[in-house]
Amino acid sequence: MKWTRGAFAAVAVTLLSVVALAVVIGYSAMKKQPQYEYAVVVDAGSSHSEFLIYTWRPTRANVSTEVYEVPRVNQVKFSCSTDKGISMYDTPQDSANSLADCLRKAAAALPENARPTTPIYLRSTAGMRVMHNNDPAKAQAILDACEQLFRNSTLDGARSSAIILPGSLEGGFGWITTNYVADQILPTHKSKQHDTTAGALDLGGASTQITFDDPSTYSKLSPEDQLHLHLFGNDYYLYTHSYLCYGMNAARQRMHATALQQATSKGPHVTVDYPCLPTGFATNLTQDDIAFLRSDYCSNTIHFDDTILTATLQGTSDTTACQQQTALLLDDGLPPRMGTGQPAVPDQRFFAFSGYYYVIDFLCSTKGLPGCTAGENSGWHMPPSAIVAAADSVCAETAQQLRRESPTIPDKFLMDYCFQGHYVNTILTHGYEFGQDSKQIEFVSEVNGRDVGWTLGFLLHDATEEQGPGATRLIPKAGIVAGVTVTVALACIGLAVLYRMFRRSRSDYSALN
Secondary structure, X not given: OOXXXXXXXXXXXXXXXXXXXXXXXXXXXHHHOOOOXXXXXXXXXXXXXXXXXXXXXXXXXXXXXXXXXXXXXXXXXXXXXXXXXXXXXXXXXXXXXXXXXXXXXHHHHXXXXXXXXXXXXXXXXXXXXXXXXXXXXXXXXXXXXXXHHHHOOOOOHHHOEEEEOOHHHHHHHHHHHHHHHOOOOOOOOOOOOXXXXXXXXXXXXXXXXXXXXXXXXXXXXXXXHEEEEEEOOEEEEEEEXXXXXXXXXXXXXXXXXXXXXXXXXXXXXXXXXXXXXXXXXXXXXXXXXXXHHHHOOOOOOOOOOXXXXXXXXXXXXXXXXXXXXXHHHHHOOOOOOOOOOOOOOOOXXXXXXXXXXXXXXXXXXXXXXXXXXXXXXXXXXXXXXHHHHHHHHHHOOOHHHHHHHOOOOOHHHHOOHHHHHHHHHHHHHHHOOOOOOOOOEEEOOEEOOEEOOHHHHHHHHHHHHOOOOOOOOOOOHHHHHHHHHHHHHHHHHHHHHXXXXXXXXXXXXXXXX
């Protein structure tokens, strides 16, 4: 075939068209793909709301197999907390307004060009679950007011949301976080999961959660205790249960109601001996406190004399009575009893965080009591038998002794450690049935230098459900299809032109012969 100008032109047009299309697509992808993406997550707990910021670099998509690699999500060095939980205010607008200062600080901590594309995810936990049981309409009004605050902010209000997080997911997300930061589950879609994972124990203000992976018992669990997670290409079959009203603050609240129930005198004011407070210290309950005990979902089944309007709980430093009364919290009529339907805890390590860590860190770090062993993650190992002995030691001290040994700790925390120590032991041994000498629990606030809690797990779960936070395709699928179609069409045209010219050249050759 003789290469004419037409042949060269056909080939050149085809090649240049393909190259031009590739350049346009590549440039468009680079323009649309941000270097980093961000999200603000609000942990709206029962006692306070905490703002955290996470960032990740968007990952490329494997278009041919529809497989996405989930990016590594990192926490920005920023934290801001409110004084109270959003369920503790008189009006929904007051609840939303309580978040405004932290929201402004979170926005200021973000790069300016990232603010319009950064969503705010408020997930409220047990405090709002209790509120929903007390007053569903008010609970929804609080969430609506928070969403309106987000829409009026400089961040991406359209993608922001405020919802109540179910207890099972709070436990599941905490499990994801602990195993992710401990490198027990790996952030690649085709990774091979480790032979064992770690269990997660979370103790909040209004609820407590236990979660662990035990496929051998999964089919025998009740549906509400089952959580199937598909993470990074692997399947996990979890037992998880969240016990509403068994958090530290809710348990203390029920202890107060029980103490008033046992009062031998009538109102309007009563003074009651309280074994879990030290001698020389008393807690006064106001009319609002008493009214709250009567009406709140977590304590309204514990009835006490109607004439009581105010009360004083007088500390007696009685560790035996305190231990007995905390154990009764598991049988005070709130269904289900802790541990019901739970398989035996497997022989694997557990990470215990939030309220667990604060109690054990006080006993080990501040008090330096026997039975503590430094953990691998700046935390502590302490078997339940040692926790009981440590609680006994704290309960035996008077208020004056406690203040002298720990002068920087406010009374509202310091005077409560007798109760908290016994309650932690009660949950672990009488509730979840860990052995008294079990050393499989590490009490931590971080693992491998990264905070533990449910917030990171929430983002990672969404990453796998939605192919990654920000794991957008380099170009839309429709664009890929259109590009391939145009490329094939141009190639076909070029080949057709070349074929026609080839046929013409053969015809000319035959005529010459």
